[in-house]
Amino acid sequence: MHRAQIKLCNELREISPHVKNMKQLEYVVLARRVSQIKEELRQGVRKPYKEVIDVSWGDPHRAGLKPLTFVRQVLSTCLYPELMNSNRLPADVRQRAQRLLGGCAGGSVGSYTATEGIPEIVHSVSEFITRRDGGVPSDPENIYISPGSQWALTNILNVLVNREASTRTGVLTPMPCHSATTLGIMGLGGVVVPYYLSEEQGWELQVEDLHQALESAKGVCNPVALYVINPGNPSGQVQSRKSMQEVIRFVSERRLFLLADEVYQDCIYGENSEFVSYKKVLTEMGPPLSDTVELASFHSASKGFMGECGLRGGYVELVNLDPAVLKYIKTLFSTDSCAPVLGQLALDLMMNPPQPGDPSYPLYDMETQHIRTTLVHNAKRAVSVLNSLQGFCCQPVEGGAFAFPRVYLPPKAIQKAKEVGMQPDTFYCIRLLEEAGLLFSAGCEYGQKEGTHHIRFCIMAPEDVMEELLKRLTSFHTQFMKEFS
Amino acid sequence: MHRAQIKLCNELREISPHVKNMKQLEYVVLARRVSQIKEELRQGVRKPYKEVIDVSWGDPHRAGLKPLTFVRQVLSTCLYPELMNSNRLPADVRQRAQRLLGGCAGGSVGSYTATEGIPEIVHSVSEFITRRDGGVPSDPENIYISPGSQWALTNILNVLVNREASTRTGVLTPMPCHSATTLGIMGLGGVVVPYYLSEEQGWELQVEDLHQALESAKGVCNPVALYVINPGNPSGQVQSRKSMQEVIRFVSERRLFLLADEVYQDCIYGENSEFVSYKKVLTEMGPPLSDTVELASFHSASKGFMGECGLRGGYVELVNLDPAVLKYIKTLFSTDSCAPVLGQLALDLMMNPPQPGDPSYPLYDMETQHIRTTLVHNAKRAVSVLNSLQGFCCQPVEGGAFAFPRVYLPPKAIQKAKEVGMQPDTFYCIRLLEEAGLLFSAGCEYGQKEGTHHIRFCIMAPEDVMEELLKRLTSFHTQFMKEFS
Numbered sequence: 001m002h003r004a005q006i007k008l009c010n011e012l013r014e015i016s017p018h019v020k021n022m023k024q025l026e027y028v029v030l031a032r033r034v035s036q037i038k039e040e041l042r043q044g045v046r047k048p049y050k051e052v053i054d055v056s057w058g059d060p061h062r063a064g065l066k067p068l069t070f071v072r073q074v075l076s077t078c079l080y081p082e083l084m085n086s087n088r089l090p091a092d093v094r095q096r097a098q099r100l101l102g103g104c105a106g107g108s109v110g111s112y113t114a115t116e117g118i119p120e121i122v123h124s125v126s127e128f129i130t131r132r133d134g135g136v137p138s139d140p141e142n143i144y145i146s147p148g149s150q151w152a153l154t155n156i157l158n159v160l161v162n163r164e165a166s167t168r169t170g171v172l173t174p175m176p177c178h179s180a181t182t183l184g185i186m187g188l189g190g191v192v193v194p195y196y197l198s199e200e201q202g203w204e205l206q207v208e209d210l211h212q213a214l215e216s217a218k219g220v221c222n223p224v225a226l227y228v229i230n231p232g233n234p235s236g237q238v239q240s241r242k243s244m245q246e247v248i249r250f251v252s253e254r255r256l257f258l259l260a261d262e263v264y265q266d267c268i269y270g271e272n273s274e275f276v277s278y279k280k281v282l283t284e285m286g287p288p289l290s291d292t293v294e295l296a297s298f299h300s301a302s303k304g305f306m307g308e309c310g311l312r313g314g315y316v317e318l319v320n321l322d323p324a325v326l327k328y329i330k331t332l333f334s335t336d337s338c339a340p341v342l343g344q345l346a347l348d349l350m351m352n353p354p355q356p357g358d359p360s361y362p363l364y365d366m367e368t369q370h371i372r373t374t375l376v377h378n379a380k381r382a383v384s385v386l387n388s389l390q391g392f393c394c395q396p397v398e399g400g401a402f403a404f405p406r407v408y409l410p411p412k413a414i415q416k417a418k419e420v421g422m423q424p425d426t427f428y429c430i431r432l433l434e435e436a437g438l439l440f441s442a443g444c445e446y447g448q449k450e451g452t453h454h455i456r457f458c459i460m461a462p463e464d465v466m467e468e469l470l471k472r473l474t475s476f477h478t479q480f481m482k483e484f485s
Numbered sequence: 486m487h488r489a490q491i492k493l494c495n496e497l498r499e500i501s502p503h504v505k506n507m508k509q510l511e512y513v514v515l516a517r518r519v520s521q522i523k524e525e526l527r528q529g530v531r532k533p534y535k536e537v538i539d540v541s542w543g544d545p546h547r548a549g550l551k552p553l554t555f556v557r558q559v560l561s562t563c564l565y566p567e568l569m570n571s572n573r574l575p576a577d578v579r580q581r582a583q584r585l586l587g588g589c590a591g592g593s594v595g596s597y598t599a600t601e602g603i604p605e606i607v608h609s610v611s612e613f614i615t616r617r618d619g620g621v622p623s624d625p626e627n628i629y630i631s632p633g634s635q636w637a638l639t640n641i642l643n644v645l646v647n648r649e650a651s652t653r654t655g656v657l658t659p660m661p662c663h664s665a666t667t668l669g670i671m672g673l674g675g676v677v678v679p680y681y682l683s684e685e686q687g688w689e690l691q692v693e694d695l696h697q698a699l700e701s702a703k704g705v706c707n708p709v710a711l712y713v714i715n716p717g718n719p720s721g722q723v724q725s726r727k728s729m730q731e732v733i734r735f736v737s738e739r740r741l742f743l744l745a746d747e748v749y750q751d752c753i754y755g756e757n758s759e760f761v762s763y764k765k766v767l768t769e770m771g772p773p774l775s776d777t778v779e780l781a782s783f784h785s786a787s788k789g790f791m792g793e794c795g796l797r798g799g800y801v802e803l804v805n806l807d808p809a810v811l812k813y814i815k816t817l818f819s820t821d822s823c824a825p826v827l828g829q830l831a832l833d834l835m836m837n838p839p840q841p842g843d844p845s846y847p848l849y850d851m852e853t854q855h856i857r858t859t860l861v862h863n864a865k866r867a868v869s870v871l872n873s874l875q876g877f878c879c880q881p882v883e884g885g886a887f888a889f890p891r892v893y894l895p896p897k898a899i900q901k902a903k904e905v906g907m908q909p910d911t912f913y914c915i916r917l918l919e920e921a922g923l924l925f926s927a928g929c930e931y932g933q934k935e936g937t938h939h940i941r942f943c944i945m946a947p948e949d950v951m952e953e954l955l956k957r958l959t960s961f962h963t964q965f966m967k968e969f970s
């Protein structure tokens with residue numbers, strides 16, 4: 001197809017240089033090798049490990065965390081309502097399933113829903129937001145449920161990125177950054193304008209770096225939006241109210257659209273960290289800011305204690321958008337029928353968990369407490385082990401799903417990586433995989449300051465898996481540093 | 486957001502004129518009114534009907550068809566594996582659930598999967614295609630599982646539509662056409678180039694009309710692709726092999742990419758109709774055609790006997806694509822993690838239904854036979870009742886999900902519609918809704934020849950619902966024709 005090809009070549013040529021070492025390149029190397037290794041293990045090839053531990057995704061169940069019983073009971077009953085007749089299931093499970101099916105056309109999760117989601121669930125979401133933000137009102141008309149939050153983000157970007165303009169559209173993007181977003185911006189023909197988080201200050205977002213990023217975009221593109229991730233992925237910081245206020249003033253002055261990726265809002269581990277939503281801070285700042293700054297906030301059933309990534313349920317809330325633009329977004333969203341119904345129902349369960357007194361509450365409470373304790377433990381433990389190793393420096397993991405330590409690779413290792421045509425941190429990850437059976441990902445996938453190297457791994461795993469991982473990492477790393485010293 | 490707004494206005498201004506009366510406009514009028522009516526019925530307002538019958542979607546469960554027991558048992562077990570211990574479920578259900586969970590990371594449907602889908606299921610799909618096409622090979626590398634087939638179509642269009650070019654990209658599109666696709670093309674900045682199906686010839690696709698469409702695009706846009714729907718939506722025709730061969734020769738001569746929407750392949754009702762895939766016909770035609778024509782074929786768990794629209798599982802198979810383009814598509818697809826896992830599992834069940842001898846087979850066979858008989862009956866019955874009414878003319882429904890009769894509206898009705906600012910067929914549908922509690926959709930949503938009017942309704946409904954619907958339609962229509970005679 002020569003036409004598409006021509007376009008392809010153009011797009012590849014135009015890819016923003018700072019994000020050249022990208023997910024597909026680095027990730028594919030690792031993904032290919034991990035399949036081979038798994039196959040070798042199946043065939044009985046002897047290795048220093050029996051199983052690969054895959055912590056390269058932000059995916060709680062992958063590494064062995066268990067789904068919440070209440071969630072799975074309700075959803076399976078919605079799929080197969082015959083289960084309603086079983087008295088093995090708690091009464092509140094059956095009632096909830098009944099209620100949720102009442103919102104599905106024909107009483108089936110197999111029916112399409114309204115494009116923006118099942119009305120009752122859109123309302124649940126808006127009530128949740130109001131509760132979370134201590135009473136700040138939320139209008140259901142401004143909420144769209146989507147097949148995962150990434151889908152909503154990509155589609156909002158699609159509205160913001162003007163492909164017809166002679167100057168390309170820029171989006172200010174944190175470095176390091178969740179790679180699907182950088183890929184998405186580029187895939188849509190936009191330019192990633194990186195602003196660097198301050199690693200030494202615990203990956204803090206500093207407003208000077210936003211100014212510098214805007215400066216760097218001059219003559220290159222027309223920045224229209226600022227993307228923030230709070231809590232951060234992969235950086236694990238939790239933004240302070242003060243930093244958020246600065247960001248809000250900045251976007252207001254520069255007339256930027258604020259894209260707040262808040263999918264890790266329930267994942268807070270630092271003793272002094274607290275999640276506050278951008279919407280709440282914006283509202284507190286009062287007019288004119290609170291009436292004018294255009295904000296999209298994203299959340300998801302993929303993260304938090306539920307961790308249901310595979311169901312694909314997320315939402316976006318839009319604040320202060322012009323009604324005409326809102327309508328346009330709705331039209332764009334409506335080219336894709338609707339989010340998966342079970343993902344939508346999962347959102348309802350996330351917004352309205354069992355309450356004290358409900359038959360499912362004791363188990364639900366136990367399971368979520370257990371996950372919370374595990375995550376808080378893992379976050380601390382990972383940082384402390386990493387920082388005890390020579391050649392690692394890890395900022396506190398205050399929130400999110402990942403540890404993202406800096407690794408100081410010996411010059412000989414960097415040289416070796418060069419020889420085999422790999423980024424140094426990919427080289428480290430490949431060796432870690434080969435020798436220790438640990439699948440991490442490389443810092444170069446996420447963007448990092450020139451000359452620095454990092455690795456990323458998910459801390460959402462059972463405690464014993466985390467201990468095993470840290471043990472393998474410690475002995476691999478010690479060996480590696482010796483080899484290249 | 487003034488920047489987005491400017492872009493918005495541009496896009497609205499540029500919307501292809503032949504598709505101006507679109508889904509959102511016409512559909513919104515009906516959707517708004519139906520919510521009001523449902524609310525009124527709930528509040529006890531007396532109407533000539535107790536319930537609205539909604540057959541405006543291609544959604545089998547909405548109108549009351551039942552999900553397949555086997556499908557729901559397996560999926561609910563995958564969600565809540567505790568059910569595996571219940572001996573109420575057939576052994577093959579438990580085995581299948583076990584096997585499917587083996588393909589999910591961490592054994593959970595809550596984990597992300599590879600972007601292109603769970604490898605085992607991608608293989609199932611490719612084996613299904615080979616079986617279906619009588620041995621024509623299918624390479625799993627060319628298959629992508631997506632959250633519904635529409636998503637895959639939109640994303641392929643996204644690759645084909647070149648927004649940077651000075652001449653806009655055109656896509657030859659049937660009229661009438663499934664409206665999500667026309668919206669999608671326009672949403673991406675492409676131009677819908679309509680080719681009209683021949684209603685009097687049973688909505689046949691005639692190659693002269695393709696030539697004419699290309700002619701009409703001259704000076705307007707650069708056509709790069711041809712979109713066909715077979716069996717048709719809303720037109721209900723099943724293409725003959727001969728017509729498909731002509732289409733293939735046409736796209737080859739004109740170097741067009743062929744987009745074959747084959748989601749209704751299992752929905753064949755005409756005694757002399759048979760579904761043959763474009764891939765099969767292309768392969769039969771031999772080289773050079775079979776090696777060169779670029780084809781994307783779409784299929785879905787939403788349609789057929791399963792009818793699981795809400796799970797959002799579909800796939801695309803790409804044939805003869807340049808590897809570089811394939812890779813680019815993969816990159817684009819990877820900006821959206823993966824299709825919902827339960828939708829993916831549903832595809833596996835569709836590809837590998839229970840076989841004779843399996844414990845679930847007798848019930849599965851009974852249920853699918855029942856649906857098949859119902860649909861064949863409804864297709865015939867709807868056409869025969871419509872054609873018995875003065876002012877209707879309905880082509881045979883050979884396949885698909887819809888009847889799309891032409892309605893000859895009296896001049897006074899057209900005049901009245903004009904006065905109230907509606908398209909004539911929307912006016913008809915609104916009255917049908919108000920007076921008979923039937924939610925149909927209007928032909929103008931799909932594109933129709935100037936001066937003709939149609940209505941569309943889904944025939945996927947239980948027989949008694951279809952009878953009730955035809956009864957209400959008959960008496961409404963008789964009254965309506967009298968009123969405006």
Ligand SMILES: Cc1ncc(COP(=O)(O)O)c(C=O)c1O
Nearest residue numbers: 058148149150178233300302314
């Ligand atoms: C920061 C961030 N945003 C969005 C997503 C995507 O989440 P979802 O599964 O809701 O699409 C992720 C997933 O890892 C993420 O880390």
Ligand SMILES: Cc1ncc(COP(=O)(O)O)c(C=O)c1O
Nearest residue numbers: 543633634635663718785787799
């Ligand atoms: C012709 C056609 N293609 C695609 C679709 C979308 O199907 P899916 O649910 O797989 O996205 C529909 C739905 O009605 C359709 O009629």
